Amino acid sequence: MFDNISLKLLLSLCIFLFSIQSILTLRCYECKDCTDVSCPCDNIVEVNANESFCILLRENLSNGINVEIKHIPRNFATHYEYTPYYISVEETIIYNKTIEKWSNQANKIVYACQTDECNRPNLLKELPANGLSLSLPSDWLNENLLRKTDQKMTTCNECPDVTVCGNKPYFVSPDQCSIQECEHFCIIGEKFTTIEATEYCYTSFCVPSDTQTPSIIIEAVYYIHNKDFRINETDIICHGVNCSRLEIFRDIKEKIQIDYTGVKPFLPGNHVNSIYSTSMSILLITIFFQSLISY
Incomplete structure (x- = not known):
């Protein structure tokens, strides 16, 4: 049997190791050879949850589309994304001289998230081809x-x-x-x-x-949880x-003017921010172990 000091050291070590493993790990799908929205991606990588987002990207090109399934650094852009769940777009409002009317062109749309495997490949087809239809x-x-x-x-x-x-x-x-x-x-x-x-x-x-x-x-971001457009x-x-x-x-x-119709498949259900969820788990386990040690 362990004496009281040994038990305390063992439990403290368990808490430390669990904290490191839990806080730093985020599982993202990542495939670099996708050609369309039906990309059969099953490769998963582990990245730093404090510094990374999982993403899905759709880019409309003159000769087709480009899609990506990967992770990016949190400070990848020139502006710091303050929450991990967002949809960013680049769109053009352009004048057609022939018909003398204005129209919208969606250039790029990105969905970013931060729970394990949240950038599921089957969500690629849900990214709206017309973005947020800014007008x-x-x-x-x-x-x-x-x-x-x-x-x-x-x-x-x-x-x-x-x-x-x-x-x-x-x-x-x-x-x-x-x-x-x-x-x-x-x-x-x-x-x-x-x-x-x-x-x-x-x-x-x-x-x-x-x-x-x-x-x-226009390059803009819609923060899904906060319903905040910037x-x-x-x-x-x-x-x-x-x-x-x-x-x-x-x-x-x-x-x-913004059309949020295409955002519906990406609205949060019962999932929560992975870092928040992990922190709560660590807090509860820590309280439990500390109760044992005190006892």
Whole structure:
């Protein structure tokens, strides 16, 4: 029989080993040779649960689609994802000159999760081909991105070649950019970053050719558990009056229209965050062992 000191040491060691094994491990499906949404993936890898997400990815290409089943680092993007369950999209709202209408193009959609084997291959076919169908009112798009018939030039904030960043949204120091007149298009971009510090970064310049198409490219994240939609990056090609004003990004955030229909297959059921679940298990086991030791 163990004496009291030996029993305490043994139980403490068990708690320590169990904690290491449980906290650090997340099981994800991972296959690198998928060609379509019917990918028969049965390979599972173990990764650090504190630093990784399991993901499913669908990317619409000009000649077909690209799909991926894998894991990614939690800080893979330029913004820190504060919860492990989300759907991120990259979509384009673009003007069709032939029919004189705006349409949506879904470029990429990613589902991220953090419970064992949550990126099941059979969920690939559930990723909506049209993403979140991001859209904006046509009258607002016409007014802000299109050139009026009597308009010959486009006013554009001409900023330095380097990106201008600050800690406040919709603001650039007046001495950093100057208003210029463009013969053709103005390109303006905003990116919200949170890895090292919270920054709002902008680019804006004239395009010397008339080969562009008025459009808005949006990268956004929908946090499933929190029902929280956030736009992280926006790029605009326009030749409307004063379309490069920084406030246009605020207008987009206020007016954006989102279709959440395709999110339904990914809504949480009874599962919980793996790290939270593991922590609760460790806490309960620790309390149990400590009760034994005290006894």
